[in-house]
Amino acid sequence: MRGRIAAACAAAGRSAEDVALLAVTKSRPASDVAILVDLGLREFGENRPQEAAAKAAELAQLRPDIDVRWHLVGRLQRNKVRSVVPWAARVESVDSARLVDALDAAVARARQRAERHHPLPVLLQLSLDGDPSRGGIPLANASALAALVAAAEGLVLRGVMAVAPLGADPNQAFALLAREAARIRAEHPGARVLSAGMTADLEAAIHNGSTCVRVGAALLGERPITSP
Numbered sequence: 001m002r003g004r005i006a007a008a009c010a011a012a013g014r015s016a017e018d019v020a021l022l023a024v025t026k027s028r029p030a031s032d033v034a035i036l037v038d039l040g041l042r043e044f045g046e047n048r049p050q051e052a053a054a055k056a057a058e059l060a061q062l063r064p065d066i067d068v069r070w071h072l073v074g075r076l077q078r079n080k081v082r083s084v085v086p087w088a089a090r091v092e093s094v095d096s097a098r099l100v101d102a103l104d105a106a107v108a109r110a111r112q113r114a115e116r117h118h119p120l121p122v123l124l125q126l127s128l129d130g131d132p133s134r135g136g137i138p139l140a141n142a143s144a145l146a147a148l149v150a151a152a153e154g155l156v157l158r159g160v161m162a163v164a165p166l167g168a169d170p171n172q173a174f175a176l177l178a179r180e181a182a183r184i185r186a187e188h189p190g191a192r193v194l195s196a197g198m199t200a201d202l203e204a205a206i207h208n209g210s211t212c213v214r215v216g217a218a219l220l221g222e223r224p225i226t227s228p
């Protein structure tokens, strides 16, 4: 996988060090994560808060001496934010003002209880085709949401994330994303992360400036189709 990323970076004239690899381990057991840890990976992505919290605890038993970072890459409901704040190193799927408020309040509460000591880094999930069913905020509303995150005491705006729309040309989709990311970065210089690219389209994402690819299938094989 590092070879594929390195090749894509070389083709794009970029340094392989500029693209982080986030292993998406949703619906995989903690023992699979332990194998990836042994291969040197330290950043993992999950899309279900409950599954992730249990897996993080299990991995801490399997590999007690190793610090890993868990990212939430899936849709987050407001009533689940409290369960995410203690373990998440970053939430990549922030896509509404209501969610920003709920996360900010949950961080404040967790800090009072000493369950968390630092603000929570987040990415805005942008919807490249405006279809709300797959998550993400429409591009026209992204600036206002970025400003809201920047003003939230418990949150830190680190950048943007997107999934290429189904059936779209990923190159076009990620070119649009790159322009939006640059626009938000101009307003918020700390928002440097561009999380884009999965197993099927990471070359197109790296070509368009992705700084973090989220890879599941290419690392661990296809997920069983019967999984939830």
Ligand SMILES: *Cc1c(COP(=O)(O)O)cnc(C)c1O
Pocket (backbone or CB within 6 Å): 024, 026, 047, 073, 074, 163, 197, 198, 199, 200, 214, 215, 216, 217, 218
């Ligand atoms: C599952 C998932 C991925 C990884 O997809 P693969 O095709 O398995 O590489 C990346 N990002 C998000 C948001 C996901 O839900």
